[in-house]
Amino acid sequence: MAAAQRRTTRTTPPRLRPVSALIALAALATVVVGALNMRVGPAWPYRLLPLVPRGIVVHHSATPTYVQGRQVDAAFLDEVHATQGWGMRYGERVYHIGYHYVILPDGSVEPGRPEWMPGAHTVGYNNYLGICLVGDFSRPAGHPPQPTRAQVDALVKLIRQQIKKHRLSPQRLYRHRDLDATECPGIGVPWEEIVARVNAGN
Numbered sequence: 001m002a003a004a005q006r007r008t009t010r011t012t013p014p015r016l017r018p019v020s021a022l023i024a025l026a027a028l029a030t031v032v033v034g035a036l037n038m039r040v041g042p043a044w045p046y047r048l049l050p051l052v053p054r055g056i057v058v059h060h061s062a063t064p065t066y067v068q069g070r071q072v073d074a075a076f077l078d079e080v081h082a083t084q085g086w087g088m089r090y091g092e093r094v095y096h097i098g099y100h101y102v103i104l105p106d107g108s109v110e111p112g113r114p115e116w117m118p119g120a121h122t123v124g125y126n127n128y129l130g131i132c133l134v135g136d137f138s139r140p141a142g143h144p145p146q147p148t149r150a151q152v153d154a155l156v157k158l159i160r161q162q163i164k165k166h167r168l169s170p171q172r173l174y175r176h177r178d179l180d181a182t183e184c185p186g187i188g189v190p191w192e193e194i195v196a197r198v199n200a201g202n
């Protein structure tokens with residue numbers, strides 16, 4: 001009613017006021033971001049004041065090694081995590097991948113998000129480095145496969161490097177399942193061996 005009355009008395013076409021435009025833009029952005037389920041935060045505060053990792057959490061990708069003919073690697077996981085949100089923008093790049101490192105079955109280590117950036121891998125422990133072993137070591141239940149020898153060797157080496165580099169306490173080395181209600185990284189991961197080798201230095 002009020003709008004109709006106003007329209008009859010208005011002599012100039014209605015204009016969107018700057019404040020209204022801003023509110024409309026913010027609402028639109030909220031809807032779009034919500035619809036895409038994306039929460040991409042800026043990373044620059046952490047570039048100025050880099051995160052100091054407090055420990056290490058080991059994960060598995062809970063995927064086959066290959067999906068539709070494509071190797072599961074850091075780039076693949078980046079795309080998967082893009083659908084889940086919690087990315088971080090730095091410069092031209094958005095880091096969707098929540099892990100800091102990914103270890104492939106052949107033992108090659110790929111970088112995920114930079115070490116100075118908080119992870120997006122374990123609730124309450126994203127100031128820990130997240131390392132992901134590609135594979136599913138929790139299924140089939142009861143007798144899941146183990147990671148390859150090359151993966152285990154690379155994991156031990158990487159953990160030792162990171163402990164030394166960031167002066168981490170070897171006590172702050174966890175499996176995801178030690179910190180949250182999850183099977184990750186699966187009972188197929190020879191955890192006792194890994195911890196023993198990290199501590200023994202071999």
Ligand SMILES: [Zn+2]
Nearest residue numbers: 059060176184
């Ligand atoms: Zn995990």
